[in-house]
Amino acid sequence: IVDVALTDVSVLVKGLDEGSLEGLEEQLIGADFGVPATLRLTGVVETLAERGVARSQRDFLRAVREEIVAILSAGRSDTALRFNYEGGPTVFLIVGVNGVGKTTTIAKLAHRLTRQGRRVMIAAGDTFRAGAIEQLRRWAERVGCEFVGSEPGRDPAAVAFDALEQAREKNVDVVIVDTAGRLHTQGDLMKELEKVHRVLGKKLDGAPHETLAVLDSTTGQNAMAQIRSFGQLVPLTGIVLTKMDGTAKGGIVVALKEEFDLPVKFIGVGEKMTDLVPFEIEQFAEEVMEA
Amino acid sequence: MFDQLSDKLEGVFSGLRQRGVLTEPMIREGLREIRRVLLEADVNFQVTRDFMKRVEEKALGERVLKAVSPGQQLVKIVHEELTSMLGERRSPLALAPIPPTVIMMVGLQGSGKTTTAGKIARKMKREMRQTRMVACDVYRPAAVEQLQTLGEQVGVPVYAEPGSQDVVGIARRALELAQSERDRVVIFDTAGRLQIDEQLMDELKRLKEVLKPAEILFVADGMIGQESVNVAKGFDDALDITGVVLTKMDGDARGGAALSIYGVTGKPIKFLGVGEKLDGLEEFHPERMAGRILQQGDVLSLVEKA
Numbered sequence: 204i205v206d207v208a209l210t211d212v213s214v215l216v217k218g219l220d221e222g223s224l225e226g227l228e229e230q231l232i233g234a235d236f237g238v239p240a241t242l243r244l245t246g247v248v249e250t251l252a253e254r255g256v257a258r259s260q261r262d263f264l265r266a267v268r269e270e271i272v273a274i275l276s277a278g279r280s281d282t283a284l285r286f287n288y289e290g291g292p293t294v295f296l297i298v299g300v301n302g303v304g305k306t307t308t309i310a311k312l313a314h315r316l317t318r319q320g321r322r323v324m325i326a327a328g329d330t331f332r333a334g335a336i337e338q339l340r341r342w343a344e345r346v347g348c349e350f351v352g353s354e355p356g357r358d359p360a361a362v363a364f365d366a367l368e369q370a371r372e373k374n375v376d377v378v379i380v381d382t383a384g385r386l387h388t389q390g391d392l393m394k395e396l397e398k399v400h401r402v403l404g405k406k407l408d409g410a411p412h413e414t415l416a417v418l419d420s421t422t423g424q425n426a427m428a429q430i431r432s433f434g435q436l437v438p439l440t441g442i443v444l445t446k447m448d449g450t451a452k453g454g455i456v457v458a459l460k461e462e463f464d465l466p467v468k469f470i471g472v473g474e475k476m477t478d479l480v481p482f483e484i485e486q487f488a489e490e491v492m493e494a
Numbered sequence: 495m496f497d498q499l500s501d502k503l504e505g506v507f508s509g510l511r512q513r514g515v516l517t518e519p520m521i522r523e524g525l526r527e528i529r530r531v532l533l534e535a536d537v538n539f540q541v542t543r544d545f546m547k548r549v550e551e552k553a554l555g556e557r558v559l560k561a562v563s564p565g566q567q568l569v570k571i572v573h574e575e576l577t578s579m580l581g582e583r584r585s586p587l588a589l590a591p592i593p594p595t596v597i598m599m600v601g602l603q604g605s606g607k608t609t610t611a612g613k614i615a616r617k618m619k620r621e622m623r624q625t626r627m628v629a630c631d632v633y634r635p636a637a638v639e640q641l642q643t644l645g646e647q648v649g650v651p652v653y654a655e656p657g658s659q660d661v662v663g664i665a666r667r668a669l670e671l672a673q674s675e676r677d678r679v680v681i682f683d684t685a686g687r688l689q690i691d692e693q694l695m696d697e698l699k700r701l702k703e704v705l706k707p708a709e710i711l712f713v714a715d716g717m718i719g720q721e722s723v724n725v726a727k728g729f730d731d732a733l734d735i736t737g738v739v740l741t742k743m744d745g746d747a748r749g750g751a752a753l754s755i756y757g758v759t760g761k762p763i764k765f766l767g768v769g770e771k772l773d774g775l776e777e778f779h780p781e782r783m784a785g786r787i788l789q790q791g792d793v794l795s796l797v798e799k800a
């Protein structure tokens with residue numbers, strides 16, 4: 204019987220039990236790979252199975268892992284941050300939808316860069332959400348870095364401008380600009396973000412040197428629309444995948460990589476400022492397929 | 495006027511209809527398309543499987559095989575089934591027989607608990623109920639300030655003990671205050687946490703013991719993917735939640751999590767969050783949600799007319 208409730212895998216290979224391809228498909232869907240990526244990956248395995256190269260569930264898993272590694276390693280996959288070597292500070296702009304972990308990620312990045320011996324400044328470009336400025340100020344205290352504040356309701360582009368002025372005065376190496384969470388469907392707010400990006404570039408050639416989109420690993424298929432829309436307004440340079448200490452697998456980044464060729468640069472693994480690690484492709488491929 | 499799914503299904507069925515008979519394999523092909531739509535809307539795959547079994551039984555019945563437009567008929571069946579599986583009726587907030595009504599907000603990090611607390615406080619106040627909010631998130635930097643700012647915006651007092659880490663103590667004292675002040679509604683904001691974080695889940699259990707809340711609202715991000723099931727189950731198993739709020743539904747998320755969460759917990763979705771501002775709270779309508787998950791307009795009335 205063709206069980207439509209279960210699977211799209213139509214060809215069943217001789218000598219294999221039906222469950223294994225279906226099991227694989229379930230695992231991929233369950234890890235938020237999405238339907239198209241799941242079908243592509245199971246397709247690869249199916250082909251291998253038909254040729255008799257992959258026989259067991261273990262072979263299947265290995266084949267999928269290899270494919271995931273290949274996808275994530277192709278094209279832009281460098282996790283290193285891009286710094287400004289042409290004089291003046293390096294500028295990072297952090298963007299994303301509401302509540303994904305932008306502000307916390309900024310604290311983590313600031314901590315990381317401070318420990319590397321850089322002078323860091325973080326700027327409160329979220330002037331909208333209640334308590335957002337105070338939240339960043341607290342982080343600046345904990346990290347021990349420079350902080351550029353603001354008043355609620357102020358134009359975030361003006362905050363970004365101020366931050367660059369102050370960064371020059373204080374001889375800071377890296378400025379990280381926070382932004383308010385916004386859904387990618389909110390036209391006005393997206394334009395506001397474009398303006399922040401533009402002001403940074405006008406004030407300092409080549410800035411921002413990184414525009415990182417923060418993505419919550421529990422996010423499902425909406426991640427595609429998020430990255431597409433943000434990327435259309437501001438040229439993204441990478442992704443930070445947060446909350447990977449939870450049970451979500453973050454499989455959507457494979458589909459994102461295929462579609463937008465953006466490297467995942469870091470993953471967030473907790474709420475503390477030390478909980479940020481560079482993205483490891485092999486390790487991700489391993490863990491995303493763990494039951 | 496029909497949306498993508500109906501079009502696709504009509505495409506699937508057109509070949510068959512030319513030959514005059516709609517066969518079982520054709521319907522199965524149509525069901526496969528529907529399954530895909532559900533998965534793309536982030537309905538959990540297990541929930542999808544159970545759901546499709548139920549739909550399959552109905553679809554293989556007479557209604558579809560004989561329908562003039564089998565695609566539309568199939569969508570109608572799915573829409574009806576979805577609507578009934580999302581909870582039949584809208585479910586208002588439970589008010590305690592003896593005030594104050596205690597409401598606890600719980601959920602993962604960043605899901606929208608604090609904002610939703612502010613929204614519910616606003617609603618309660620507008621309904622002329624004396625309301626208070628309590629800051630029980632002692633971990634996130636400036637969580638207290640966030641709640642205080644929201645309290646000012648809606649004109650509702652906020653109880654907080656800045657600097658204290660004693661969540662249960664804060665809650666107990668807040669409840670005493672609320673009782674002596676004759677508050678009608680007290681809303682407790684809690685820190686975001688992972689459902690697998692035993693220590694923090696334990697903190698919620700102790701809070702529940704002290705507060706005996708009329709409502710424990712599980713707040714979930716409407717953009718959540720396949721994990722919605724495990725997360726909701728984790729919170730429900732630990733706390734026996736009384737309802738769900740699905741936030742950030744002002745975007746383009748399809749919100750399949752609504753079906754998943756209801757599917758595993760059986761707890762009603764009480765509100766949708768539809769904006770960052772405090773008026774962005776809507777009541778939940780199962781039939782609208784079903785349409786949204788399927789990316790369909792008002793399917794029922796269209797089929798009725800056809």
Ligand SMILES: Nc1nc2c(ncn2[C@@H]2O[C@H](COP(=O)(O)OP(=O)(O)OP(=O)(O)O)[C@@H](O)[C@H]2O)c(=O)[nH]1
Binds near residue numbers: 385448471634688
């Ligand atoms: N478990 C876990 N929690 C995280 C991680 N990153 C951030 N968080 C939590 O997620 C919640 C939201 O984080 P924020 O940094 O405020 O998110 P944001 O994107 O700045 O939010 P808005 O500014 O409101 O859009 C907080 O409770 C953080 O502690 C992570 O990697 N793991």
Ligand SMILES: Nc1nc2c(ncn2[C@@H]2O[C@H](COP(=O)(O)OP(=O)(O)OP(=O)(O)O)[C@@H](O)[C@H]2O)c(=O)[nH]1
Binds near residue numbers: 637687
């Ligand atoms: N667009 C939109 N944004 C929302 C909605 N509800 C909450 N938000 C935003 O989501 C982000 C997180 O909301 P919070 O209320 O801080 O979430 P929380 O669950 O209290 O977060 P933690 O306390 O860190 O766990 C903020 O930027 C809110 O403005 C909604 O319905 N729509």
Ligand SMILES: [Mg+2]
Binds near residue numbers: 382
């Ligand atoms: Mg923030």
Ligand SMILES: [Mg+2]
Binds near residue numbers: 608609631683
């Ligand atoms: Mg909160």
